[in-house]
Amino acid sequence: MNDNIPLSARAHAQPHRKAVLIALLWITMAAGAVFATLNLRAGNLPLAVVEIAMASYSLFLMWAVRRTRHLDRWLLAYSLPFFSAMMFALYVPRSTVSVFGWILLVPILSHLLHGRKLGLAISLFFTGIGAVIFLFRFHDSPLYMEPIPLLNMGILTLCVLTFSHVYEVSRERSENKLLRLARTDFLTGLANRVMFEEMFEKEKHRAQRELTPLSLILLDLDFFKSVNDRYGHEMGDRVLVHVARLIRKRLRLSDLACRFGGEEFAIILPDTHIRQAMAVAEQLRATVADHPLVDEDTTIKQTMSLGVAEIGPDGSTLEDLLAQADERLYMAKGKGRNQVVGPLWIDTETADA
Numbered sequence: 001m002n003d004n005i006p007l008s009a010r011a012h013a014q015p016h017r018k019a020v021l022i023a024l025l026w027i028t029m030a031a032g033a034v035f036a037t038l039n040l041r042a043g044n045l046p047l048a049v050v051e052i053a054m055a056s057y058s059l060f061l062m063w064a065v066r067r068t069r070h071l072d073r074w075l076l077a078y079s080l081p082f083f084s085a086m087m088f089a090l091y092v093p094r095s096t097v098s099v100f101g102w103i104l105l106v107p108i109l110s111h112l113l114h115g116r117k118l119g120l121a122i123s124l125f126f127t128g129i130g131a132v133i134f135l136f137r138f139h140d141s142p143l144y145m146e147p148i149p150l151l152n153m154g155i156l157t158l159c160v161l162t163f164s165h166v167y168e169v170s171r172e173r174s175e176n177k178l179l180r181l182a183r184t185d186f187l188t189g190l191a192n193r194v195m196f197e198e199m200f201e202k203e204k205h206r207a208q209r210e211l212t213p214l215s216l217i218l219l220d221l222d223f224f225k226s227v228n229d230r231y232g233h234e235m236g237d238r239v240l241v242h243v244a245r246l247i248r249k250r251l252r253l254s255d256l257a258c259r260f261g262g263e264e265f266a267i268i269l270p271d272t273h274i275r276q277a278m279a280v281a282e283q284l285r286a287t288v289a290d291h292p293l294v295d296e297d298t299t300i301k302q303t304m305s306l307g308v309a310e311i312g313p314d315g316s317t318l319e320d321l322l323a324q325a326d327e328r329l330y331m332a333k334g335k336g337r338n339q340v341v342g343p344l345w346i347d348t349e350t351a352d353a
């Protein structure tokens, strides 16, 4: 069964990364203009040129970032030149030692913009280069080559890097957990309707692109009200969990089962024709009917009725498929429950054969 529940964790990070980038672009433009003026006055032409270039480039990025659908590329298009310009500022002999303070921004910004993995890689790369430039420029300066200033700078940088990384790791974990909860049914652990609709659209586009079939099963437990009435609501919940477990066990990894609400479940079967889907539905029906919930001295038998539909012959939208599957599910109920109903033409073909 499909378990990639936080499928859009990256997509969810995009608005917050975009907001950080836009704030940075404003700051880079303003700081670039101010520092370029100061450096021009001080006669530091190469650095002033780099700062003007960075400010102009930020203006262009501001325009591009608001329009793009590929934010990841533009995040790199900002951070790599920005950190490179920072390294250049560290390298220029006329820049003061205070410029090295900017290195502390590298781990913070790269984690904010790129997340934990790429953020860490970029942080290590540029802080490493910064350290090499520092040693290159000041290796013969006794003031800076003393153990205490060296340790101060090294440990401070390491602390900022470690805290940025640890914070980002725990932020991503919490975000994934929340995304998972928002897409999962709290009782059975199956996908909920939000996740189901998201996955259906994804699978539908894949089926259209790759010209593969896609089927849907809708199922509803039979006489479930009498389970609640006889054994209590808590036992009813345990039956729902038991049935969900049986469904989950029988499905392929690429299938997605969802609790639609109450005692109704739906399943997406990618790359599956209606006949195969009906065979799966029949196996699910038999599995649930043959595996009652056994709890100490109580045995609760449960059956279910199922309706099956396929994208194409039964329509192209989720609403179309659900409507067809629902109609068939209620035909199954009407025919006595504990059975699978597919399209009429399958029955006709089978009868003719």
Ligand SMILES: Nc1nc2c(ncn2[C@@H]2O[C@H](COP(=O)(O)OP(=O)(O)OP(=O)(O)O)[C@@H](O)[C@H]2O)c(=O)[nH]1
Binding pocket: 187, 220, 221, 222, 223, 224, 225, 226, 228, 232, 233, 234, 235, 236, 237, 240, 261, 262, 263, 333, 337
């Ligand atoms: N225990 C429990 N019961 C639920 C939950 N959600 C819905 N139900 C119960 O499911 C029952 C559904 O009853 P009906 O819609 O009459 O359906 P049924 O008894 O299964 O009858 P048919 O569908 O016609 O076979 C109701 O008693 C609901 O209270 C839940 O989360 N837990």
